[in-house]
Amino acid sequence: MLEIRWHSRAGQGAVTGAKGLADVISTTGKHVQAFAFYGSAKRGAAMTAYNRVDDKVIMNHEKYMEPDYVFVIDPALVFTSDVTINAKESTKYIITTHLSTEELQKAQPKLEGKEVYTVDCIKIAQETIGRAIPNTPMLGAFMRVSEMYDIEFFKENMKRILAKLPQKIVDANMIAIQRAYDEVK
Amino acid sequence: MAFDKMELRDIEVWDGNFAAAQALRQAQVDVVAAYPITPSTPIVEGYAKFKSDNYVEGEFVMVESEHAAMSGCIGAAAAGGRVATATSSQGFALMVETLYQAAGMRLPIVLNVVNRALAAPLNVNGDHSDMYLGRDSGWIQFDAYCPQEAYDLNFIAFKVSEDHDVRIPAVVNQDGFMTSHTAQGVHTLTDDDAYGFVGTYKPMNDMLDFEHPVTHGVQTEEDWHFEHKARQHNDMMTIVPGKIEEAFAAFEKLTGRKYNKVECYDMDDADVAVVCMGTSVETAREVAKEMREEGIKAGVVGIRVLRPFPFFEIAKALKDVKAVAALDRSAPGGAAGMLFNEIAGSLFNTDSKMLLSGYIYGLGGRDLTKAHLVDLYKELQANADAGKVLTKQQQFIGVRGPKLAYL
Numbered sequence: 001m002l003e004i005r006w007h008s009r010a011g012q013g014a015v016t017g018a019k020g021l022a023d024v025i026s027t028t029g030k031h032v033q034a035f036a037f038y039g040s041a042k043r044g045a046a047m048t049a050y051n052r053v054d055d056k057v058i059m060n061h062e063k064y065m066e067p068d069y070v071f072v073i074d075p076a077l078v079f080t081s082d083v084t085i086n087a088k089e090s091t092k093y094i095i096t097t098h099l100s101t102e103e104l105q106k107a108q109p110k111l112e113g114k115e116v117y118t119v120d121c122i123k124i125a126q127e128t129i130g131r132a133i134p135n136t137p138m139l140g141a142f143m144r145v146s147e148m149y150d151i152e153f154f155k156e157n158m159k160r161i162l163a164k165l166p167q168k169i170v171d172a173n174m175i176a177i178q179r180a181y182d183e184v185k
Numbered sequence: 186m187a188f189d190k191m192e193l194r195d196i197e198v199w200d201g202n203f204a205a206a207q208a209l210r211q212a213q214v215d216v217v218a219a220y221p222i223t224p225s226t227p228i229v230e231g232y233a234k235f236k237s238d239n240y241v242e243g244e245f246v247m248v249e250s251e252h253a254a255m256s257g258c259i260g261a262a263a264a265g266g267r268v269a270t271a272t273s274s275q276g277f278a279l280m281v282e283t284l285y286q287a288a289g290m291r292l293p294i295v296l297n298v299v300n301r302a303l304a305a306p307l308n309v310n311g312d313h314s315d316m317y318l319g320r321d322s323g324w325i326q327f328d329a330y331c332p333q334e335a336y337d338l339n340f341i342a343f344k345v346s347e348d349h350d351v352r353i354p355a356v357v358n359q360d361g362f363m364t365s366h367t368a369q370g371v372h373t374l375t376d377d378d379a380y381g382f383v384g385t386y387k388p389m390n391d392m393l394d395f396e397h398p399v400t401h402g403v404q405t406e407e408d409w410h411f412e413h414k415a416r417q418h419n420d421m422m423t424i425v426p427g428k429i430e431e432a433f434a435a436f437e438k439l440t441g442r443k444y445n446k447v448e449c450y451d452m453d454d455a456d457v458a459v460v461c462m463g464t465s466v467e468t469a470r471e472v473a474k475e476m477r478e479e480g481i482k483a484g485v486v487g488i489r490v491l492r493p494f495p496f497f498e499i500a501k502a503l504k505d506v507k508a509v510a511a512l513d514r515s516a517p518g519g520a521a522g523m524l525f526n527e528i529a530g531s532l533f534n535t536d537s538k539m540l541l542s543g544y545i546y547g548l549g550g551r552d553l554t555k556a557h558l559v560d561l562y563k564e565l566q567a568n569a570d571a572g573k574v575l576t577k578q579q580q581f582i583g584v585r586g587p588k589l590a591y592l
Contacts, residue, residue, distance in 0.1 A: 015366075018368075019198065019368045022368050022369075023198040023368075026196060026198045031369075031370055032198060032368070032369060032370060033367060033369050034198070034367065034368040034369075035362070035363070035366060035367035035368070036366065038309075038362070038366070059468060059470050059471040060467070060468055060471050061331075061360075061367070061464035061468045062468055062552055062553060062554045063554075064552055064554045064555075064556075
């Protein structure tokens with residue numbers, strides 16, 4: 001079982017990102033689950049989304065999770081919420097920030113000694129898609145860190161998932177995914 | 186007017202809401218009258234989108250309330266069309282008056298209830314308060330534990346509800362958020378297979394058949410009211426169970442997916458068992474397997490059909506079990522939980538020596554964790570070992586503050 005927790009703000013696309021990732025993984029024959037905690041969250045409120053991946057049908061519907069990966073797609077959430085909650089020793093963090101990994105760990109001591117990767121998904125999204133929607137770049141970074149799939153395979157599938165969007169936006173997302181893949185450290 | 190068919194992959198990653206919306210499309214529902222409410226809104230929104238994109242031939246009626254939504258459904262069903270809608274929580278509560286009308290008028294309507302807590306305090310998350318509110322409304326009631334089942338049970342609900350020997354509306358329940366907003370792999374039917382299973386709608390006593398005028402919604406006082414209610418109950422008790430089994434069998438033949446009025450998991454040799462509904466059934470299945478590795482013979486019983494209540498199937502499933510927990514996800518309001526009472530009723534007057542204890546859990550979406558269920562199975566095993574219920578008969582799982590226990 002692979003488990004992922006997303007930290008996001010409502011409106012940044014964590015749910016779409018989690019569902020998109022689940023869709024891609026599902027095409028390879030694995031079983032997936034993607035869900036979120038919304039409450040009556042308003043746009044901008046901190047929220048979490050989740051992925052589970054397994055070789056067998058996923059029966060577990062508890063919200064409690066000890067994630068293998070933590071994705072943070074809004075830079076401030078590292079400081080305003082506890083992104084290390086219920087984490088394991090081995091949990092890997094991929095965090096959107098303009099800081100380097102070392103600077104981030106100094107600014108947020110809870111991340112010291114953890115396996116932390118950083119990438120500025122907000123900047124990438126703004127420069128490619130034209131809006132601060134950091135969900136697809138985060139998945140590009142995840143492909144690099146996890147080596148789950150070949151990036152071209154992943155992009156092809158994301159094209160299918162994003163197909164209802166205008167071609168220009170789809171193309172921009174592909175560039176964003178590739179940039180985050182290349183830039184994550 | 187012709188409509189377009191949709192190519193689906195064998196497995197689509199859908200949440201429970203979208204799965205239900207796709208089922209309404211594939212059943213080619215004629216009329217959806219709806220009013221939006223979290224977390225059920227995407228079902229009717231999905232149907233509306235399919236209609237505007239020409240994937241369905243039907244009418245979407247926007248109304249001013251859930252009371253009006255079900256009233257619109259009643260009118261359309263009486264007129265002679267295939268009808269469905271969706272609601273949750275407060276909307277369901279507002280709909281209740283018309284639910285009794287729909288059932289009493291013997292109108293086949295499929296209502297997706299995306300289960301959510303009832304205010305006050307206001308809460309949009311999943312529990313079974315709305316399901317319990319409607320349990321005596323005279324509707325057939327199915328319960329889905331995951332998006333796949335929310336999809337499948339919609340087809341089965343149309344098939345049973347619209348049968349001319351039944352003509353009783355049907356609810357398909359799914360857990361708010363835990364199913365409705367959780368995306369999982371769903372094995373799809375082709376449009377042709379899905380429609381072929383449900384079949385072309387065959388009206389009966391329809392108001393638009395001007396050659397055979399009929400009256401719907403009549404008044405009967407003490408002279409006939411009781412006979413109407415009693416005979417309708419008779420059909421629920423004697424005809425509907427068999428029709429549900431027929432539909433389950435036909436669906437298994439088509440898809441290989443087998444449903445039962447009572448779902449039994451690891452029950453053949455179980456000493457201890459949890460009885461519950463919704464997503465909790467699946468989480469409990471996983472925990473039961475893990476308990477067996479620790480030497481506790483644990484099983485799970487899921488209620489698939491809440492109405493007509495599977496009295497004898499429950500008795501059969503639990504007759505040899507030593508200790509059973511009834512898990513109710515609704516505030517009991519001064520009584521034992523509904524499942525506790527129904528199970529007690531099913532096993533009373535039998536030879537069973539089952540020890541029954543009731544638990545209230547998960548209100549307002551409170552998480553039911555695997556750790557909770559591990560503790561629960563251990564408590565049941567202790568009861569089984571002692572030969573008596575060692576705790577109060579009604580307890581709470583996962584609530585903070587001083588321990589609450591009664592009865």
